[in-house]
Amino acid sequence: MLQCTAVTAVRTPHGGFGHPMCELGEEHEGEHAEFCWDDDATGGAVWFRWSALGGRFVLLPACEVTGGAYGDACTLFRNHPAAHAWNVVDPTLEAVRQELERQFPELLREPGPGRPGPGPEREPGPEWG
Numbered sequence: 403m404l405q406c407t408a409v410t411a412v413r414t415p416h417g418g419f420g421h422p423m424c425e426l427g428e429e430h431e432g433e434h435a436e437f438c439w440d441d442d443a444t445g446g447a448v449w450f451r452w453s454a455l456g457g458r459f460v461l462l463p464a465c466e467v468t469g470g471a472y473g474d475a476c477t478l479f480r481n482h483p484a485a486h487a488w489n490v491v492d493p494t495l496e497a498v499r500q501e502l503e504r505q506f507p508e509l510l511r512e513p514g515p516g517r518p519g520p521g522p523e524r525e526p527g528p529e530w531g
């Protein structure tokens with residue numbers, strides 16, 4: 403499922419402008435949503451939700467459902483509409499990812515839940531063969 407392409411412009415409390423971009427799956431129900439920041443006190447996160455009528459910040463618990471090719475936890479909020487994060491594809495990020503894979507195949511993660519593959523920050527030592 404492709405990512406929703408909704409974007410809006412808002413004035414920040416400091417007089418600047420922000421441009422929230424929706425992170426939900428396309429054609430989702432309800433308001434659009436962009437992650438803003440984690441809330442360590444509750445384990446949730448603050449999201450900016452908006453519609454044609456305006457926007458607001460809301461504190462929401464994390465979805466936490468795991469799945470996808472790597473067993474990652476969904477990064478969206480609990481009871482979000484449309485697909486979980488690992489099934490939502492941002493075409494721009496996907497194009498970047500494919501180009502990175504083409505040029506730097508050594509950065510590819512091993513598929514499979516619970517198997518932390520050697521990431522870009524871990525230099526393979528001699529014991530890795």
Ligand SMILES: [Zn+2]
Binds near residue numbers: 406426
């Ligand atoms: Zn949206």
Ligand SMILES: [Zn+2]
Binds near residue numbers: 486
């Ligand atoms: Zn989810």
